[in-house]
Amino acid sequence: MVVGAGPNGLAAALRLAAAGLRVQVVEAAERPGGGMRTEELMRPGFLHDVCSIVQPMAAAGPFFREFDLESRGVRLVQPEINFAHPLDGGRAALSHRSLEETAAGLGADAAAYRRLFGPLVEHGTDVVDFFLTSRLRRLPTRSPLQIAHFGLNGLPNVRWLAHRYFETEGARALLGGAAAHGMLDLSKPLTSALGMLLTMLSHHVGWPLIQGGSQKLADAMVTAIEEQGGEVVTGHHVTDLREFDGVPAVLLDTTPEAFVAMAGDRVNAGYRRWVSRYRHGAGVFKIDWILSEPVPWANAEVRRAGTIHVAGNLDETIAGERAPNRGRLTDRPYVLAVQPTVPDPSRAPEGGHILWAYVHVPHGSDVDMTDAIENQIERFAPGFRDTVVERHTKTAVQMERWNPSYLGGDISNGQATLRQMLARPVPRWNTYKTPVRGTYLASAATPPGPAVHGQCGDNAARVALREVFGVRTVPPLRPPAA
Numbered sequence: 351m352v353v354g355a356g357p358n359g360l361a362a363a364l365r366l367a368a369a370g371l372r373v374q375v376v377e378a379a380e381r382p383g384g385g386m387r388t389e390e391l392m393r394p395g396f397l398h399d400v401c402s403i404v405q406p407m408a409a410a411g412p413f414f415r416e417f418d419l420e421s422r423g424v425r426l427v428q429p430e431i432n433f434a435h436p437l438d439g440g441r442a443a444l445s446h447r448s449l450e451e452t453a454a455g456l457g458a459d460a461a462a463y464r465r466l467f468g469p470l471v472e473h474g475t476d477v478v479d480f481f482l483t484s485r486l487r488r489l490p491t492r493s494p495l496q497i498a499h500f501g502l503n504g505l506p507n508v509r510w511l512a513h514r515y516f517e518t519e520g521a522r523a524l525l526g527g528a529a530a531h532g533m534l535d536l537s538k539p540l541t542s543a544l545g546m547l548l549t550m551l552s553h554h555v556g557w558p559l560i561q562g563g564s565q566k567l568a569d570a571m572v573t574a575i576e577e578q579g580g581e582v583v584t585g586h587h588v589t590d591l592r593e594f595d596g597v598p599a600v601l602l603d604t605t606p607e608a609f610v611a612m613a614g615d616r617v618n619a620g621y622r623r624w625v626s627r628y629r630h631g632a633g634v635f636k637i638d639w640i641l642s643e644p645v646p647w648a649n650a651e652v653r654r655a656g657t658i659h660v661a662g663n664l665d666e667t668i669a670g671e672r673a674p675n676r677g678r679l680t681d682r683p684y685v686l687a688v689q690p691t692v693p694d695p696s697r698a699p700e701g702g703h704i705l706w707a708y709v710h711v712p713h714g715s716d717v718d719m720t721d722a723i724e725n726q727i728e729r730f731a732p733g734f735r736d737t738v739v740e741r742h743t744k745t746a747v748q749m750e751r752w753n754p755s756y757l758g759g760d761i762s763n764g765q766a767t768l769r770q771m772l773a774r775p776v777p778r779w780n781t782y783k784t785p786v787r788g789t790y791l792a793s794a795a796t797p798p799g800p801a802v803h804g805q806c807g808d809n810a811a812r813v814a815l816r817e818v819f820g821v822r823t824v825p826p827l828r829p830p831a832a
Contacts, residue, residue: 351374351601352374353602353604354384355376355582355603355753357802358804359792362807363601364827365825365827366601367579369815374582382571383564384753385400386565387400388565390637395574395698396640396698397563399706403688405426405564405802407803408567408800408803411790413803415815419567421830423566425562426556426559426561427693429558429652431651432552432655433445433557434649435520435659436731437520442520442647442652444524445528446554447552452552456516466503467553469495472556474480474551476497477547483798483805494658496783500547505543508525508529508666512526512680521663525664526664528545530667531686533753535767537668540768557656562694562697589642590612591786592763598818600773600789601790603807604793606795609784611624617786617827628764628795629765630758630765631675633750633758633759633761634749635708635719636706638705640703642702645731646731646732657686657687661685671710674709674715677713682739683710683723686709688705689706690705715746716758719745724738749761762794764791790813790814792811793806
């Protein structure tokens with residue numbers, strides 16, 4: 351049994367099914383996909399990704415490379431410019447697929463940019479695999495110098511890294527905007543690592559979207575499970591693990607807190623205490639817009655970008671992320687925006703345009719951030735409000751209601767701090783195992799953490815195959831049915 355049909359739950363089910371096991375996935379929502387769901391939120395034909403939208407990890411990670419998206423009918427579409435960071439005065443820093451083109455646009459920091467990211471891009475697959483693969487099965491890397499280069503630069507905070515390598519406002523802002531995806535106070539350790547990884551991926555695999563919406567990936571995974579005799583049941587809310595008595599293995603794509611609640615008195619006091627110390631971070635306030643025309647960014651190049659980090663310079667980005675992580679709101683937040691119809695016009699009727707964005711807010715906030723978000727966009731795209739036809743909002747509280755794994759609106763299923771990445775969610779060598787025999791945690795609350803890569807579920811499934819079924823040779827994922 352797999353509880354939860356998010357990317358990790360579906361990945362776990364696929365690996366188990368590949369071993370010839372009979373697998374059933376149960377999902378509380380009416381549609382599978384978790385954060386990968388796509389909905390017509392306002393008008394027919396306008397397709398909005400409710401949470402996850404840009405998928406570099408699905409393009410780069412080992413699980414989805416093996417799954418082979420193209421063979422499953424999942425098409426990745428690449429924007430002309432992966433991400434942009436507008437600055438005052440009509441300027442912008444741009445991340446192209448080409449490292450050389452990106453470096454050339456950074457002026458005095460071109461050589462430093464090549465020095466920081468060149469070795470990582472050259473060995474991109476090894477870097478990604480090293481950090482996404484479970485330490486329980488990690489093999490010696492073929493790129494030890496590049497891994498060390500990444501680790502030494504990634505451990506400190508992003509301000510340190512930006513000032514160590516770069517002199518220009520644009521280069522520093524570009525790195526900081528990528529790091530802010532982690533939803534952390536950017537003065538904290540490890541924030542450099544996410545900025546480096548996401549920036550490297552821009553040149554390694556791009557920052558693609560899934561044509562037609564992220565739901566397409568979820569649906570392809572469900573189809574693959576069903577082709578192997580498995581079943582995905584929606585609208586089924588699990589509250590008690592005793593429902594699965596007699597099932598040899600149960601994998602949970604849920605929060606640690608949900609596992610403890612479902613297990614009841616079968617969880618020992620020590621594990622329960624550690625879960626109570628597990629920290630969820632900032633929530634998100636989300637807006638989807640239908641627009642009459644593309645966003646009128648002051649810098650014309652930004653109009654070609656898939657993702658836009660709307661925050662101003664590095665100091666403003668850091669301030670915008672510090673506030674929600676300290677329980678405060680700000681009228682100048684870091685806005686993470688995506689223009690889906692720029693690379694993928696199929697998401698709207700002909701001539702239609704949509705925009706997707708969220709800001710980080712204090713955990714559990716029910717405050718409407720519409721004005722703050724639109725003011726920030728208007729700052730770099732004068733006349734933006736005149737293009738708005740309709741908008742749909744979700745507070746952090748509503749995000750949790752939409753997906754119970756987003757406690758307090760935290761879409762990462764737990765802060766990705768240094769401590770919680772070393773012991774996620776509890777300090778034990780095998781963090782996928784739980785105190786309940788045959789029950790495993792397979793969500794983003796386990797290593798390697800958040801993002802659509804499927805590795806948490808795949809790692810947990812490999813542990814279950816070995817411990818419960820004695821399968822020590824990992825079965826390859828089966829190709830799609832002819």
